[in-house]
Amino acid sequence: MIGHPGWGQIDKTADPAGYVEYLRKVSALDLVQVWKLKSIQLMAVEPGQRVLDAGCGSGDEVIALARIVGERGTSVGVDASEAMIGEARRRAQDAGVRVELKIGDAHALPFPDASFDAARIERTLQHLANPDRAIAELRRVTRAGGRVVAADPDWATLTVDAPDEEASAVVVRAHVTHVTNGTMGRQLRRRFIDAGFEDVAFKPMAFAVTDLAVADPIVGLTEGAGEAVGDGMISAGRAQAWLDSLKAADSRGRFVASLTGFIVSGRVPAA
Template sequence: MTETLGVPRPDQVDYLTQAAATDAGAAYKRRLLQLLDPGPGQAVLDLGCGPGTDLGALAGAVGERGRVIGVDQDPVMLAEAARRTADRPWVELLEGDAHALPLAAASVDRARVDRVLMHVADPAQVLAELRRVVRPGGLIALAEPDWDTLVVDAEDLDTSRAFTRFTVTEVVRNAAIGRRLARLAEQAGCTVRTVEAHTPVFRDPRLADQLLALGRNTQRAIDRGALDEQRGRAWFASLGAGPFLAAFTLFTVLAEVPEA
């Protein structure tokens, strides 16, 4: 049997928890919360809430008089989110599709979407739904990576570029969603208030392998003929042999639903 490169695919709950705990992950999440600026008594939607990584911070910001709604399509994620927020009865969890949110129009004051639009079938439809459920004058905070900007330092620069190209074309559904956020928000009828770019930098090759799937996607690229096997394996081995660096750009956008 051919040896599989890199660390095995992690449990999804563990993966999301670990990603949020990195310095870069914690920093952009703090900034996203600052931009969203939820306040006491407000209703806040966390679309694609996953295992509830960010629900606690939102619940703390709105307080017991507020309402936090976590929506996700994965029952496993919702079960973990329920466990983590069991002591906060003002957190409500709903199973639902981002393209057809189980919420009434103009029913929330704030909404956040964090690394979800890169996976959905129709990002424009999801933005339209967010505009529908957020009240006039309310805010929507978005955060998405742009995988076209992924760089991995290696002597074999051509293979680094081929790896990014494979990630963009074969791995991530909406790989360039980060750069599209502001345009999509405006096309949905929102007013864009802030656009920021963040650059998570990885110096630990094992952590990068876990979170960026370097080995797993190198293996996939080899299996699909996008990389020569000998060259791909040599490239991946070189990443752990010396000083390591990988980085990508993550965009955050704050948009406002205009007053009628």
């Protein structure tokens, strides 16, 4: 699911609801909620403002932002997927908040210049063909002095405690190559500086999971092992032995996997 090319075209996949469910599982982690809150705080949003979440997925952060900007403000979400926008619409309705939701491409945001006070993009640049183009678009639609925030994991930072450390490294390597921009996390700071943002701040945040059943669908251990086998990087037998060792560790309460995500924020300079 993580390295699946379908993230760029969810509506064309066999199971758009599976992607919504993936986001739900990730959001269920307490630390992910802390990371999302931090990324929203860095936008420095005030009541009455107009704000954007690009690649908004199922819309939880559009809703959170709507609560901050209040009745006088406007929270806007844009996503390439109709299924995601539909889910976001349902959630906003259930939450009883007013939001604006649009199907659109982060590479060519369907908004005029300087039409937002602040903007964010979370776990989406990793899937884009041209992340710099999307960052330039976020800068274009945000007014001078407004803050833009981006958050992405860096899949090369995935660690798993297994006796076959070499197999762990191979699986992680395979996984990185199956995400369009698998090491986006570490690249965020330089991309924001290159895009001309001022006052660029960059924060890492590490996530650890000690339950294999929780970790596997989120960080893709079985998926990564399959990718490594498919790419001829490891034998099927060794990959299975590696997965079995994780299950054995888990059954003894000794499983651990961790991943580092990064958040960058920058201010749009005066024209």
